Amino acid sequence: MAEAKETVNLWYKERKEVLKWQQARKKEAREDGRVHTLLGRARVFPSLTDASSSLRGHVERAAINTPVQVLSFFLMRLSLPNSTLSLSFSLPVSLYLIWVTATG
Secondary structure: OHHHHHHHHHHHHHOHHHHHHHHHHHHHHHHHOEEEOOOOOEEEOOOOOOOOHHHHHHHHHHHHHHHHHHHHHHHHHHHOOOOOOOOOOOHHHHHHHHHHHHHO
């Protein structure tokens, strides 16, 4: 267990912007009760005021995963030929928004 924890700590040491982004999503979920995707959609979570540690952990993981999973879905759909999905901006703009969000 100690070796796994050390590996995770080393990974985050070299990727501080990822840890900063993840902490911001957790804070957003705690304070606002929701997180937003890059396209502006919100996922609402239950109040964490009286939540058990198990529920709090679940919400924090979902707060991190939701924006990533939604973005992954849209990028996958854009890569498919004959995709019927239309976005209001182009893929290069989408990638720029990802970079701006990740780097703060």
